[in-house]
Amino acid sequence: MERCRNAAMKKNAQKTLTPLSSSLKANTDAIRSRFGGSFDLVVRLFRSDAAPSRELAIIYIDGIVDAETVNVSVMEPLMSMTLPPHAHTKGTKLLDALRSCIVSVGSVGESATLEEALQAVSDGSCLVLAEGCTSVLTASVNGGEQRSVTIPQTQTVIRGPQYSFVENIRTNISLVRRIIRSSDLHVQMHKIGSQTHTDVAVLYLNGIVDEGVLKEVYRRLADIDIDGVLESGYIEEFIQDETFTLFPTVLNTERPDTVASILLEGRVAIMVDGTPIVLMAPITFFSFFQSPEDYYQRFDIATFIRVIRYAAFIVSILLPGLYIAVTTYHQEMLPTTLLISLAAQREGVPFPGLVEALLMEVTFEVLREAGLRMPRAIGPAISIVGALVLGQSAVQAGIVSAGMVIVVSFTAISNFVMPEFNMGAASRIIRFIFMLMAGMFGFFGLFISVLLMLVHLVSLRSFGVPYMSPMAPGSASQSIFRDVFIRLPWWAMIFRPFELKLRNPRRLPNRRKPAAQRHSDNP
Amino acid sequence: MKGWRLLPGLLALLACLPLAGCWNRVELSDIAIVSATGVDWKDGQWQLSYQVVIPQAISGQSPSADSGAAVNVFSTKGENFRGAISKASLETPRRLFFAHNQIVIIGQEAARKGISTLAEAYLRTPDSRETVSVFLTKGSARRVLEQLIPLEKIPGAAIQQMVFNEELNGSTFQEMTMHKVLENLLGSAQAVGIPSLAITGTGESLDQADKLARTNTPSKVRLLDLGIVSGDKLVGWITKEESSGVMWITDQIKKSTVSFACPDDGENKVSSIRITKASTKLRPQRSGDKWTMHVETRAEGTLLEYNCGGDMMQPKQVDATGQAIAQSIKGTMESGWKAVAKYKSDVLGFGDLIHRKHPGTWKQIKGEWPDLFARMDVKIQVKVRVNSTGMSGNSFKKVQEKARS
Known part of the structure; x- marks a missing residue:
């Protein structure tokens, strides 16, 4: 099977080599026929003063090139300018002359095969062909309609930059470059997808990033063999370490400042053209609880909020399970008055606790999904129906108890506290597992499932970095200060994350805070 | 690939989980929460009474929640x-659920018969908890359980709150x-x-x-006497004043109010003091x-x-007052001691103390301890310090006299 695949790859590679002919007509016809005579392919034949004896052609795809640039920088010079007398115009030298003297586009290349030329056209380049030349000029004139940079939709902050990535990878890279103005910010481009030829960029800070991790990223990207990449999720599933896990091992963001911050920590960012979502690796479990805002707010407030976030995570995975376990197995654990009020609520509820909880949770999940997919205009209607169904009618009808409604709503709200959506999604599924186990075995089942979850968590890795580090492996005292629970003030955060094992772990040269000069000390 | 191969195994494991059934699942609507238990000895049988909470009546969602008693009492008999x-x-x-039982009331007959059966039942089963409060009653325990208590919905919890x-x-x-009862009954003195x-x-x-709908109730449940249990049987009762003396001797006073007579004129206890801190040290001597x-x-x-004369601005008078208070406390303690000595029941823990301090000697005397006790x-030596005279100094009467002159 392995051999088979290699053979297929070789075959693929051989297929791509079709040299261009020296006949302009043959070339234009070949390109046109390979595009199947597509309507948006523009082939323009013309004669020019630059090379009076020969026919020239430009080829581009309408809509993905910037028409203005094509006209001003390619067409106009070609048609109106003449080559200086010393230029060589014989044979294939003509193209060199055109490139160096006439075509005034920043990035101009040359390709000698049909496949390269086709790819260039598909990428949004403008081809310049000449009679008697066995190669073509590819002038990069990408353009066309695109969304402008807007405020972040999913990862909002109160304090911090208010712009997010867009679908264009070049814009995205530039957004990061504007933050990290250093030649150490390296960007490596890959093309993935045998049909889509999607641009995938790997960003890292040279000198800080761990070379091993970088190599691993390249290796995994190179191994991807897929026809199309429409979103970074495609790439994520290919490069993540473990498929059979509920926990995400690759972080994603739509915020340029988040990307900049993880690059500064020595991690790698992977951008995919066509999506504003950028992947980041290697990461740990605790990265999912760090909001960009943690680093913009005062450290004490940030620490408090972060602890709340962990608490909310625990609530969102455990609370319904705990409620089921306590009310159906361990009634003796509740304070008497609470037990009696819960018992009063449950009088007349026809379902066992587990069924009641599942009913409510599923209802909530449905409502939530509906809220997401609904056209904007119907959104409020859904929330009204949801609030009525969940909140009042179900309780009044005696289908579910009021306590259960409180538990489900609090769980749902806790779930929204998580800064990363995919961790929130993971917690939702885990919650169902915990509920089932609690419904079958009470606290015993809950304990076993939590234990299994922890065992699973410590077994995970993200690009070789243990998922639970710096807590496991690592000492508890270390992990408290390593940006897990406590966000140190910036002047004290002198190290980059230790779990990445960087060769250059120091972030600040020393722990020094500019001393404040007291007012009274002033002369 | 490895993951897929594991999948059938995992599924098989998952399928096994429901086979265990739902273990010992009990829904809240399947249990009857017992808030108090009564023990009576009737016609040669144990009669157990249960005060079962009716949750709807306490915090129901229906508007008619307030009508009707919040508890129901019934009894069963057995050997x-x-x-x-x-x-x-x-x-x-519904299944009786004892984990939230607040109090156990033992009727006089049952207590005289012996409470070892009760102790046995409590020590052996996990769902009966040793944190319940134990009470005696001179009448039938069931009757106490039947009483509603103003202000509180659940009488069992209310009685526990009361004590x-x-x-x-x-x-x-x-x-x-x-727990304390069993500890004392298993201790050196075996009395409580x-x-x-x-x-x-x-x-x-x-x-x-609806009897609680009135502003006053014709009768009420209250704490009355202290029952002395020796061995496992009730041997007698001491009054609440004597009980107070016992509390003073055993260093159990947390906060208390003590009435006392004026330093200069004898009998009438017209004044009182709030004791905020008290400690008692015992020292046995042979x-x-x-x-x-x-x-x-x-x-x-x-x-x-x-309500005494005397100038409370003078330290001397304050000291004299302190002595008067000490006298009053000493009287209480002595009455407590006498009452207990009468029953030859060491509920004061003297035996324990001697056992701890002179373990060798205790071995010789433990057989005749009740008599020795x-x-x-x-x-008894009592020292009282009057920390503060409150927000005023001298008695109102004295201030008035002073104002007149």
């Missing part, structure tokens, strides 16, 4: 405790949990004092919710075959009421 309890399923649709409140603020009685409940007033039963217990008590407090000499 032994658990046998009697198991008969409950003959007359109630808790008394222990904290009055210190006449101590909350005796089952348990507070008792009585229905006072006209004696009319307060067993209907002389021949007679034991002496030195009891040293120190107390501090704030004057609550002072009754013959003991108890020397």
